[in-house]
Amino acid sequence: GAVVSQHPSRVICKSGTSVKIECRSLDFQATTMFWYRQFPKQSLMLMATSNEGSKATYEQGVEKDKFLINHASLTLSTLTVTSAHPEDSSFYICSARAGGDITAFFGQGTRLTVV
């Protein structure tokens, strides 16, 4: 399958600061990228969908001003958690889909800890 890479895999940040997570499609052009978050012992929750060059579409209940998503190129999307708080600590996972392909592939995830 196609390769999707996230960076960093783990990050610890102080409360009130912002942190950026990168998601790259390494061997294909990702027309659409998705961002999920996952709390311990829970399933993945879709946060937003982004299409290259367009504004992201956020799921209900997800604050777009807190979780900034940029999908400026066909191989890179970023999620910035602004003014992070301890309750934002979670496992963040991206996935990507190539145009014309109905299958999405996932990154390895980023564990964010806000202290």
Place this chain on the structure above:
Amino acid sequence: DAKTTQPPSMDCAEGRAANLPCNHSTISGNEYVYWYRQIHSQGPQYIIHGLKNNETNEMASLIITEDRKSSTLILPHATLRDTAVYYCIVRVEDSSYKLIFGSGTRLLVRP
């Protein structure tokens, strides 16, 4: 998108086949069935997908009933590395291509 129902947990012996069921009784004609799995602390891994016909790849087989209201993912010779949470997802082939995850089945492969 149609809702799926999976048993919360299953186990099987190493080397034996693992058969993971999924009910999707409200599935409509243009909805695909996808299977992903998530090994602890990793991102989900794509396994297989199908619409009407049974499908097989190097990882697994997907058996879809004729009425499409249920399906079974078969891992023919389970190994310890197949221990994971398996998600069955039904998705409309619309422009969003979103995957909405349910709670999945936690499969434990026993030595």
